[in-house]
Amino acid sequence: GQNIDQPTEMTATEGAIVQINCTYQTSGFNGLFWYQQHAGEAPTFLSYNVLDGLEEKGRFSSFLSRSKGYSYLLLKELQMKDSASYLCADRSFQKLVFGTGTRLLVSP
């Protein structure tokens, strides 16, 4: 199987930094994706990691450790519009499998 674990829900304050963790099974691993999904909308791509380390893209960064089967998404300078679900997806054996997502609520 491809068990992907991430917290169900997180809360944070506008302007703060939040880290959303994701663990996955490493067999057949071929990349780790993060997507954002606002309520009632389709997921949109945020980041892709296939090598160990940190990938920075504006306010969002994503980290990967292949040996530990671990990734995180770091969101800086939180804005109200960042309130959404954040989905970790593991590409193993070619197919793309999603975790259940982390619902982030940003409050003023």
Next chain:
Amino acid sequence: GAGVSQSPSNKVTEKGKDVELRCDPISGHTALYWYRQRLGQGLEFLIYFQGNSAPDKSGLPSDRFSAERTGESVSTLTIQRTQQEDSAVYLCASSLGPTYEAFFGQGTRLTVV
């Protein structure tokens, strides 16, 4: 096309009827995925097509579900003898290949009454 297109956007059907959902991927995208998302839940993998290879059907929940794709074009997901638990949003995504980001359509909201 400019993006992944799914039709219909909404479908209400009676229990026991068959439904067919359509996905038009982005032109040139060899990979195509179908997912199911129940209200408030994550994306449940259903099936994956990659070029002309045999599809990965490991996520299909029962033999009432089937999907087809001809080459690198349109895909259809068929649900036979629909049940109330089939009510969900069905999302289609396509990508240039296995190591590229997947782009999602807006989904088909299926309601079985």
